[in-house]
Amino acid sequence: MKRSELVFIPSPGIGHVTSTVELARVLVDRDDRFFVTIILMKLPFDDKFTSYCQSLAESTISNNIKFLDLPLLEQALDTKAKDIVATYMETYKPLVKEALAQLIESSTLRPDQPPRLIGLLVDMFCGTMVDVGNDFGLRSYVFFTSGVGYLSLLFSMQTMKDEQNVDSTQFKGSDTELMISSFAKPIPARVLPSMFLNKDVVPGFLNLARMYRQTKGIVVNTFLELESHVMSSFFDGLTLPVYPVGPILKLQRNDGDKGSDKVREKEEIIGWLDDQPPSSVVFLCFGSMGSFDEDQLKEIAKALEHCGHRFLWSLRRAPPKGTIVFPSGYNNPKEIFTDGFLDRTAKIGKIIGWAPQVDILAHPAVGGFVSHCGWNSILESLWFGVPIATWPIDGEQQLNAFQMVVELGLGVEIKLDYRKDFLSDDEVKMVTAEEIERGIKSLMENNGEIKEKVKEMSEKSKKAVMEGGSSHSSFDRFIADLMS
Structure with missing residues (x-):
């Protein structure tokens, strides 16, 4: 041998x-x-x-x-x-x-x-x-x-x-x-x-x-x-x-020694999810390179507050224009949301920086995922049976979003053609609060057929x-x- x-x-x-x-x-x-x-x-x-x-x-x-x-x-x-x-x-x-x-x-x-x-x-x-x-x-x-x-x-x-x-x-x-x-x-x-x-x-x-x-x-x-x-x-x-x-x-993450910052953050996030009803939370996360300017963040906040669904939002600070660096977290999100959004949504929402994505998608409280449609994220969401609302950013994510929504009927659209990457010199167009709210409502309220298809695909992914x-x-x- x-x-x-x-x-x-x-x-x-x-x-x-x-x-x-x-x-x-x-x-x-x-x-x-x-x-x-x-x-x-x-x-x-x-x-x-x-x-x-x-x-x-x-x-x-x-x-x-x-x-x-x-x-x-x-x-x-x-x-x-x-x-x-x-x-x-x-x-x-x-x-x-x-x-x-x-x-x-x-x-x-x-x-x-x-x-x-x-x-x-x-x-x-x-x-x-x-x-x-x-x-x-x-x-x-x-x-x-x-x-x-x-x-x-x-x-x-x-x-x-x-x-x-x-x-x-x-x-x-x-x-x-x-x-x-x-x-x-x-x-x-x-x-x-x-x-x-x-x-x-x-x-x-x-x-x-x-x-x-x-x-x-x-x-x-x-x-x-x-x-x-x-x-x-x-x-x-x-x-x-x-x-x-x-x-x-x-599927098994090692976040460090017990008592480390990441372990404490994860325990706090999972503890919050434990207090939420099944399939009630929409999770927003846009990958390691995903970030938006403050005007776009305010549109997302407006949509979340108006649609009224419980939410867990991984919020990242956009790097300075013209640089290639990874987004960082906000020490104090109130520096962006100065209008009281955080106080008004304190009972239904939680804003985090780093997100233990696998643990979140695996949690029974999560009912939908607003995602950049990176391929790993798509596979994870399907594995755990969580339907996606598509908001692609860079790479091949626009095509992934098209596959999920149009080809396969496994997701709903917020946008299919949004793009914000260093390969594109196009002006980044704002996604309005109305578009975001419509996508989240479709994801969380009116997608019985998609949920069923995602559940079936989840079983198929494990059998494969x-x-x-x-x-x-x-x-x-x-x-x-x-x-x-």
Whole structure:
């Protein structure tokens, strides 16, 4: 029985690293012949992520998983670069290559059946690292931490460019609806991810698609039952193996030692939820990068007060314009809400900073989730059977929102086409209190059919990862291919 080692290279971001660690954990739990080394890159503007990487490197998640913590490259993030993501990954390439060389050298020195290094699994944004694997004669796989819907759109855009010279940036600001074979409904140009509408960035993303085609397969954090239409039509024209193995979720959180600030915050939040009736609370949270200016926050507050539903709101301070830093919490929310909103809603609402999202979505008091539609958040909400009201912000979230509301009927719309990211130079349009209130009321009051569909999908998501389930079987295929 051969012992085999894989190197996982996640993008530097908590969501991507967390999913990668969970995938590694599933792999070594399923087959203890596998050993995984996870290479951790850093972000120069995110001290919390750096600390998180250091804590991972010092932890023992499994005897078969180890971490290689690369140094922070202070000058690596060139905010003036046309394609920040691609430039950043290229800067880290020499360090990754050196790390791989050392791993290969050390493996030859191990006594007693050293695990053979058989390949790389690179994050969806780390396609350039496939070149590094090729330099060492290693096969590469991609770990796609979003859904197959976005993956199929990426491949479609790349094919349209290469075969028909279609420039996707022409769709910016248009009313065009795109017929993409893997989607049942036409995709409005207004929900296309920003990377397809930005002339400086789109070449890099299309190159990622080309790079994916050079790999041995793509592992996707989704499950067949969720994206069945996309997968049935997408697989037909693709020679590359795709392994839907999700939902890959971190359901058990370690928030630190008892008595730490995070543990105390979580206990306070869960204690408040314990006092609320079942399915009565709407939870608002917009991800690690989600924040709004004060005028938009006041519109949200107005909507919450007017609709009268109990609410738990993760409130984040927007970073200064023109900077790439993570939002922070407010020490005193009264500095924004000077009109008495906090006092008037004290009996029905709670404002928090950091949110233990999994614990909140798992709580029976939560009946709806106003979300930015990051893919991990969608999978978590479906797992716990909590319907979503969509408010996308950046990345591929507009497409995710479209899938949830229009394609799958698993969510309600606040907005599908809101966007506020560094790839878009569009003026950010205000979402009015009336639009927000209408979305929250639809989420909490009039969505019996959607609630039922979400509940069914919740059951399907859990069955998918059980023995005999679609994702469990797909993982078996992935392991068999790795060992072949």
